Amino acid sequence: MRILEGEGVTKYFGGLAAISNVGFHVDQGEIVGLIGPNGAGKTTLFNLISAALVLNSGVIKFKGEKISGLKPHQVCRAGVARTFQSVKIFGNIPVLGNVLLGSLFGTSTGMSSADAAREAMESLExxxxxxxxxxxxKDLTLANQKRLEVARALATQPDLLLIDELIAGLNPTETAQAMELVTRIRDRGITILMIEHVMKAIMSICDRIIVLHHGEKIAEGTPQEITASKTVVEVYLGDQAYAGS
Ligand SMILES: Nc1ncnc2c1ncn2[C@@H]1O[C@H](COP(=O)(O)OP(=O)(O)O)[C@@H](O)[C@H]1O
Ligand SMILES: [Mg+2]
Structure with missing residues (x-):
């Protein structure tokens, strides 16, 4: 089943088309990677899906229902949760309080405070x-702040999780742990769309990859197909190989 689909999705910032006529889909149960050079429009696409930004044209559907045009909290309550490229946590609030915000305000049915507390603790565990x-x-390491954002997102009981650069800035041990976490989330039945630059990680974990460049979708396929794509190697993977990442 198509859990998420976009058609003709377009977003301008002034004269710049950050996302230009992009069509995409994610099937239930998949881990799909969204890759491309810096400025390709990856985070903008997440902002459009989660309704942090309003698209200029096109349509985004979740479980067959149009979600473009909804407010961010409505998209979240419909079952789409996200994390942020630069972490957006409440630094002075304890870890549990940050996650409680997800379970108290992000779930579809609304929870009693006792249930919300239980859900938040489960997510943290x-x-x-x-x-x-x-x-x-604010006293957590970056790796743990990123985990905290995942916990807050999970506390909203999503069916689809959008993860924006979970691994950037982490050391090899933290990277392995983060990849393991993503796999466990999928094993719980949550579909994942993830933006990542660390190719080894994304190639090993994703069922399918979508490549953006200058706001356009330039390729889509299995990790093997993407690695073998001349276009993708030219605009993106060539640089990555050169940078040794
Ligand atoms: N809020 C904004 N206002 C103006 N320009 C933006 C805004 N957000 C992103 N952009 C621009 O849109 C393009 C795509 O950015 P972004 O989606 O962050 O790329 P990526 O996540 O792929 O690195 C870039 O040129 C960026 O400078
Ligand atoms: Mg980004």
Whole structure:
């Protein structure tokens, strides 16, 4: 089943088309990677899906229903959660409080505070942060702040999770742990669309990859097909190989 689909999705910033007539889909249960050079429009596409930005034209559907035009909280309650490229946590609030915001305000049915607290603790345990629940979020390492955002997103009980650069800035051990976390989330039945620059990670974990360049979709396929694509190697992977990442 198509859990997410976009048609003709277009977003201008002034005269610049950050996303230009992009069509895409994600099937239920998939892990789909969204890659492309800096400025390609990846985060903008996430902002359009999550309704942080309003598109200029096109349509985005979730489970067959149009979600473009909804407000961010409505998209979240419909079952689409996200994390942010540059973490957006409440630094002075304890870890548990950050996750409670997800379970209290992000779920479709609304929860009693007891249920929201239980859900928040479960999410923290799932990402491995339960022992740090009382720590102010700003005191966590970057890797743990990224996990905290995942926990907050999971606490909204999503069917689709959008992950924006979970691995950027992490060391090899943290990277392996982050990839393992993504796999466990999918094993829970949550579909994943993830933006990532670390090719080794994305190639090993994704069922399918979509490549953006200058706001346009230039390729789509299995990791093998993408690695073999001349266009993708020219505009993106060539640089990556050169940079040794
Ligand atoms: N809020 C904004 N206002 C103006 N320009 C923006 C805004 N957000 C992104 N852009 C521009 O849109 C393009 C795509 O950005 P972005 O989606 O962040 O790329 P990526 O995530 O692929 O690196 C870039 O040229 C960026 O400078
Ligand atoms: Mg980005």
């Amino acid at each position: 799932f990402v491995g942060l339960s022992t740090m629940r009382a720590t102010p979020a």
